[in-house]
Amino acid sequence: MTENIILHVGIDDTDSNEGMCTTYLTHIIIKQLKEYGIVPTDYPRLIRLNPFARYKTRGNGALSFVLNLTSREDVEKVEKTVLENVESYSMFEGVNTNPGVVFYEGEITSQMRDYATGAIYNIYTIDYAEEFAKKVGMRIHKFKKGRGIIGAIAAISIQLDDETFECLAYRKPENYGTKRQLNQDSIYEMNDRTYPETFDNIDIEGNYTAIEPHTPCPVLYGIRGNTPEIVEKAHNIVESYEEIEDYCIFRTNQHTDMHIQENVPIKDMKDTSCYRIQCKVTENPHDIEGGHVFFKVSDGTGIIECAAFEPTKTFRNTVRKLRKNDEIILYGGLNDNHTFNIEKFELLNVAPQHKLLNPLCECGKRMKSAGKNKGFKCPKCGNKIRTSEKVKQFLPRDIKEGFYEVPTEARRHLSKPIVRMKQ
Secondary structure (H helix, E strand, C coil): CCCCEEEEEEEECCCECCECCHHHHHHHHHHHHHHCCCCECCCCEEEECCCCCCCCCCCCEEEEEEEEECCHHHHHHHHHHHHHHHHHHCCCCCCCCCCEEEEEECCCCHHHHHHHHHHHHCCCCHHHHHHHHHHHCCEEEECCCCCHHHHHHHHHHCCCCCCEEEEEEEECHHHCCCCCCECHHHHHHHHHHHCCCEECCEECCCCEECCCCCCCCCEEEEEEECCHHHHHHHHHHCCECCCEEEEEEEEECCCCCCCEECCCCHHHCCCCCEEEEEEEEEEEEEEECCCEEEEEEECCCCEEEEEECHHHCCHHHHHHCCCCCCEEEEEEEECCCCEEEEEEEEEEECCCEEEEECCECCCCCECEECCCCCCEECCCCCCEECCCCCEEEEECCCCCCEEEECCHHHCCCCCCCHHHHCC
């Protein structure tokens, strides 16, 4: 008897800083399923979670895909294929590699969507994720500690109101750990022909190509863009001197600002969460040891310390130009030390700045004090005035209203680049 079974598959935490990539593992699984005549209903999804999660590789991404199956036998075949590959390819030797796999049949509920949003805004425990999975009828599989179930549930459940796509090209296994061999000129050409529909291909500040990872993982390069068509077009422009094993396009929440919470007053903000804050600068920026730039802001409910850290490079020069009473909107997140890590900001209003000077004499000379409460006297012509009030000299501001962001190299996976905010 033919059935109609919608099966969601979620996978997370199979890689480590030393190798592997959950996107590649997902790609392998999907290729094997296609050999059985089982094809996903859509692009696999790459879902980035809370960037402050303690146990994560750099991107904190989980994977999912959906299948429309017609028999229980196919369900069993899929689950067997997924679990065998996770067991074969996961980097179990990694101290913080704790894979999790989740299977779920049926439609995604509002309760599941709320869980997924929470996994981006907050940090869940394994116990909470396991309890939630059982409550909504998911089948979970934990390897080692099984921390990956946290992200796997979210990857299945998330609703994408904004989305981007990433085309990932994979290396031959014999090339893992070696320098990637790409035609750099072709990457610049690709950027010229596809930007701004693709983005973050080039780090303008450093004048280098930014599509290559710097880890010994299977990924040769990744191209991000607004549609699957544009990232595939870009992929076809890039030339590689080493053979590409394969490539895969993912639907993602990258560069959507999905991690940013709005309308939360400073007094209620929590560490390891990300926010949009409309506020005023209350303290001029200053440098501290290590090249970091700090300043304070207030929204009327509280004051918080903000930072442009050293990896943001020349973005710090822009931050240094802010002054007390400037009105800004900040985007970023609070770290464990309750410091707001800035990803970008919009300068709404440039506050006038001035210094107080002695008045000018009629002869054009700057006057000097004639003594306490005696006004001013001109040192050139001797003219005196009784007023003791100094005059304001307004200072030029070397910054204009508008958006400012960190360079490509320092951008978080979830942070929406300005070029997308203008589209």
